[in-house]
Amino acid sequence: VLTQSPDSLAVSLGERATINCRSDQNIQFNSNNKNYLAWLQQRPGQPPKVLIYWASTREPGVPDRFSGSGSGTAFTLTINNVQAEDVATYYCQHWGSFGQGTKVEIK
């Protein structure tokens, strides 16, 4: 089970947004030390889009203001210099489990 916090947050343009995702089990694989945790962005009316996988690897084309960190059971998505186009709901995913989502709005 993945639990995100907060459920929603409002940030000013140019500020930083921080979203947390906690797993009830360790999701780091011993064989390769990779954390199989992805972050998805879902803008209103659109399908989800992968931003980050392996907890911290950005998909090609994703702006570098998006960064992921964490290991084991605790993970964080940070959005620096929040832009208007970052208004969306963000989900963490580990295999067939999704967090409940965090809605990011502009203050």
Added chain:
Amino acid sequence: QLRLQESGSGPVKTSETLSLTCAVSGVSISSSDYTWGWIRQPPGKGLEWIGDYYQDGKPEYNLSLESRVTISVDMSLNQISLRLTSVTAADTAVYYCASELTGDRAGHYADWGHGILVPVSS
């Protein structure tokens, strides 16, 4: 470039069967590089995993839906299918098909279709 496009027969009545297909282009669905999945999202709510179809032909399903769901593939049409029986209003959702890379890149859906809204009503 991999593309996924969901299609279906429209609104479904309570207790009937929901049937959707996902046309895949840009890659063969028999490729060992991919696993194929279905996810749904009730209006205004979060994402719920329905199930995956693996290349060994053995699907895995969400335990909460396992008794009602079937995911299959049609290699000749390069498409994935979803059947959900005995639907209720709680099955009203946008249904997405998605692809997952195998190997080290597994664990998340890299590509998603645009989704299709399936209303269930009496």
